Amino acid sequence: MRPSNVRAVHAALSGWLVGLLAVGPAAAQTPVSSRLVPRALSAATADAPADAASVTVVAIALDAEARGDAARLAREAELAVTRSGRLKLVRLSDALDADGQRERQAREAEAAEAMKAGQRAYDELDTEKALEHFDKAVRGYEGADLSQRFTELSRARVMKAASQVANGENTAAQLEIRTALALNPEARFSPNFFPPEEMTFVEKERKAVLTGTKSSLRVSTEPVPAQVFVDGQFRGISPVDVADLTAADHYVTVVAPGYALTQRRERDGEVSLTLAPVAAQKGLQTFTEQAARKPESPERDAALRELGTLAGVSQVLALLVRGGAGTAPLEVTALRLDVSDGHNQAFALGTVPRGEGLVDGSQALLAQLVSADAPRQGGKPVTHFAGGVSNTRRTVGYVLMATGVALLAGGVYFGMEASAKSDDFKRAAQNSSRAQDLKSTGKSYALVADVGILLGLASAGAGGYLAFANGGGGGSKSTSRASRPAPSPVPAAAPQDTPPAPKEAPAAEKEPLPMPPPPAQTAPASKQKEPSTSNKRAQEDEARQREEELRKRREEVERQRKELEERRKQEEAAAQREQEERRRQEERRREEEKKKRPALDDDDLRNY
CATH class of the missing domain: 1.10.287 (Helix Hairpins)
Structure with missing residues (x-):
């Protein structure tokens, strides 16, 4: 040369x-975040369309330090789904506690019917009957979910007081007014139902409540953090201090996925609540642990799809949160996944501040998850297994x-x-x-x-x-398809449509469905050896055998679910027939009482 x-x-x-x-x-x-600028959330509608996809929210803490922040982030994600106006929220706590949710909804429906009956009786000047109905409505709403129905309870108390005033029970009416205002100082009392002297008493009591002695509560829960509501208002994630309360017995409601809703009245001081796990709690724990084990692999999406099947929803909005020690921002991997085939309708990586800045700092990320659906590529689902929540491994690799x-x-x-x-x-x-x-x-x-x-x-x-390699991530977005069979599509369902869980569930329902093993990590090209033909055939046979076993297991679970659904329908039909019979008997009794009651003339009405 x-x-x-x-x-x-x-x-x-x-x-x-x-x-x-x-x-x-x-x-x-x-910078990874350069591609994560979300679009602004469109104006939210009052209610989601009837055909809107049902979505449940799950937050998975990847370390112990992020447990409380993950629960708070889940609450903000639920609000974002509701505000979107295009998705139907199914609270995970309600979906996993079908029996408890059905019982609370029955009490709520009973209270709503009592309110209607009480209003009719009041309009017909039968104030004694109205008082009975409004009192029944109060008791019914107290057994409902007061994190969502406290306003209705306050309205029932107001109408109960109005009936007492009409019956001349002024002392009882004033006591009911004090209770209603102590729990809800903004409660509305209409002059159409209360005479001027009672309206004066209402305003006097309202002022006394707002300027009177205050109390506080410290609410803690075991074994997991929970959303805390006091008199229907969200107050934070336990343990939480709730100050500026009136000196009264307040309704404390705590909600956590996998545990029964707990609700009781407390006046002041420490409130320690132990949450009771529901039958589906074991499955929730299994699937969340599988997703957390490899949060950047196909195993994550496989576990989320199983969780969506367990909850009976069509989509799962998942937040995988890593906190670490100190006050550093949370690192969040967020996705909205279609349960039927694992397609990621939305995906985002980002950081969220802790503490007071969490609410405002998470809005852009959450808006990106609910504002639009990502299209499939060539009819195939798009998944994201690259990027992860930490860039250290990728940086070293580069x-x-x-x-x-x-x-x-x-x-x-x-x-x-x-x-x-x-x-x-x-x-x-x-x-x-x-x-x-x-x-x-x-x-x-x-x-x-x-x-x-x-x-x-x-x-x-x-x-x-x-x-x-699997879990490391190397680009702004990596698309692939999970190498596992897709579960049967699940129709969109509201919480009340969730089939009831039997007291003694069959073995196939008690144990979580087996998860296929994660795909083997890819070795470097220079060191990877081609497996022999016999090994390939053995692996394919084993994979087919696992898929067949999983398919049979799912068919058995589906068959049992159909049987439970049929049994539930039969029970509901029987209950409906019984309720109809009671209604007819009540109508006949009213007709008989009406025939016996002397008619009121105009002078009687004026004297009344």
């Missing part, structure tokens, strides 16, 4: 080497890759130098000092070339594994 050509090659290789050395740090410093390529380039360079020295040695006189110098220098260059190439291959292979 001529000296001019050697110098040209040296210059080209040197420039290439310098450029490659800059690749790793530059790639590692690329640096090792760049270092490996640089070492390879250096090895090639010194190999060419060794080859050039070998050619010069052959042309020089063998017994000259120049020949010995060329021989020694050529051996040194050859040794450096061999070492550089070997180290470069090892470094590039390790870097590629860290940057692109």
Whole structure:
């Protein structure tokens, strides 16, 4: 090789080497959040469309420090789903506690019917009957979910007081007014139902409540943090201090997925509540642990799909939250997943501040998750398993890759130098000092070339594994399809449509469905060996056997669910027939009482 050509090659290789050395740090410093700017949330409608997809929210803490923040973030995500106006929220706590939810809804329906009956009786001037109905409505709403129905309870108390005033029970009416105002100082008392002297008493009591002695509560729960509501208002995640309360017995409601809703009245001081797990709590724990074990792998989406099937919803909005020690922002991997095929309707990575800034700091990320649905690619579901919640592994992988390529380039360079020295040695006189110098220098260059190439291959292979292998993530977005069979599509269902869980569930329902093993991590291309044909066949047979077992297990669970659904329908039909019979008997009794009651003339009405 001529000296001019050697110098040209040296210059080209040197420039290439310098450029490659800059690749790793530059790639590692690329901000991930540059692609995460969400679109503004459109104006929310009052109610979701009838055909809206049912969505449940689950927050999974990836470390112990993030448990409370994850629960608070789940509450904000539920509000975002409700505000979207295009999705129907199914609270995970309600979906997993079908029996408790059905009982609370029955009490709520009973109270609502009592309110209607009380209003009719009041309009017909039968105030004694109205008082009975309104009192029944109060008791019914007290057994409902007061995190959602406290306003109706306050209205029932107001109408109960109005009936007492009409019956001349002024002392009882004033006591009821005090109770209603102590729990809800904003309660409305209409002059259509209360005479002027009672309206004066109402305003006097309202002022006394607002300026009187205050009390406080400290609510804690075991074994998990829970959403805390006091008199229907969300107050935070337990343990939480609730101040500026009136001196009265307040309704404390705590809600946590996998546990029965707990509700009781407390006046002041420490309130410690132990939550009772429901039958589905074990399945919830299993699926969340599987998702947390590898939060950047197909196993995450597989577990979320199983959780969606368990909850009876069509979509799952999942938040995987990593906190760490100190006050550093939360690192969040968020996705909205279609249960039928695992398609990610929305996906985002980002950070959320802790403490007081969590609410405002999470709105943009949550709005991105509920504002629009991502299209499928070629009719196939899109999934995201790259990026993760931590960039450390990816950064190291990029640096090792760049270092490996640089070492390879250096090895090639010194190999060419060794080859050039070998050619010069052959042309020089063998017994000259120049020949010995060329021989020694050529051996040194050859040794450096061999070492550089070997180290470069090892470094590039390790870097590629860290940057692109399962869980490492290497690009702004990676799309793939989970290598597991899709569960049967689940129709959209509101909480009241969830089939009841029997007291003694069959074994197939008590145990969580088996999860297929996660795909093996990909080794570097330079070290991966092609498996033999017999091994491939054995693996395929084993995979088919697992899929067949899983399919049979799901068919058995589906059959049992259908049986439970049929049994529930029969029970509801029987209850409806019984209720109809009671209604007819009540109507006949009223007709008989009406025939016996003397008619009121105009003078009687004026005197009343």
